[in-house]
Amino acid sequence: MKKLPKEFLELCHSVTAKRAKTVIEHILKHGQITTEELKVTYGYDHPPRAARDVREHGIPIETFWVTGSNGRKIGAYRFGDMRKQRFSKLAGRTGLSKNIRESLIAKYGCKCFIYLEKMEANELQIDHRVPYEVGGDKKTGKLNPEDFMLLSSSANRAKSWSCEHCENWSGKKDKKVCLSCYWAYPESYTHIAMRQIRRVDLIWQGNEVATYDKLKAQSIKLQKEIPAFVKQIIEAELSRKKPS
Numbered sequence: 001m002k003k004l005p006k007e008f009l010e011l012c013h014s015v016t017a018k019r020a021k022t023v024i025e026h027i028l029k030h031g032q033i034t035t036e037e038l039k040v041t042y043g044y045d046h047p048p049r050a051a052r053d054v055r056e057h058g059i060p061i062e063t064f065w066v067t068g069s070n071g072r073k074i075g076a077y078r079f080g081d082m083r084k085q086r087f088s089k090l091a092g093r094t095g096l097s098k099n100i101r102e103s104l105i106a107k108y109g110c111k112c113f114i115y116l117e118k119m120e121a122n123e124l125q126i127d128h129r130v131p132y133e134v135g136g137d138k139k140t141g142k143l144n145p146e147d148f149m150l151l152s153s154s155a156n157r158a159k160s161w162s163c164e165h166c167e168n169w170s171g172k173k174d175k176k177v178c179l180s181c182y183w184a185y186p187e188s189y190t191h192i193a194m195r196q197i198r199r200v201d202l203i204w205q206g207n208e209v210a211t212y213d214k215l216k217a218q219s220i221k222l223q224k225e226i227p228a229f230v231k232q233i234i235e236a237e238l239s240r241k242k243p244s
Helices: 006-013 018-030 035-040 047-055 084-093 098-108 153-164 175-179 206-221 226-239
Strands: 061-067 073-079 125-128 148-151
Touching (some): 035 047, 035 073, 047 061, 047 153, 098 148, 125 153, 148 153
Antiparallel strands (some): 061 073
């Protein structure tokens, strides 16, 4: 690899998040990393998410094509434009600081915005409501906590997969489409990744686990899957006649 700018190296070495750090260190050593290496060597089944992690730390990553071990073309990643003004701008948008986390927790509670699961603060991941690939940078460079959400790792993976398979992501990249999506505002949405789908994610915690166990036992007795059984209960409740 060509000699890298000192400021760029300092930014690379400042990253501590495991997945992003793994990608960065591999590229620093080998000049690139392939999707095959991410899957086989490091066990990351979703390489685009790993590359996105690096970008979200302000480090430019570009995608190109190489030949894999099976002779087919596969994706690979390497550092992009490393001019100081470029990566400094990127870093500015991703200072996902302690203040943002604390602000979101103070307003919404220490829980996943999607699954509403109560978690420890350090287990919650900060994610853009509107993917950066769609929303881009704000000209002011100032971070607004309301542009972010707190997610469990599983919710973050689910959101990433859904967003990256959405037509808006690969097509016109209209921010308004994302703002009305479940993955940005699960409490008020009109679509999920541009599909007419509605969903309710339920978590039973603490004393509620006993209720879930009863529900599961009953569903097994009736030979029904739990989601179908829950829907049946809801439909029955909604169809009950209200007293006159």
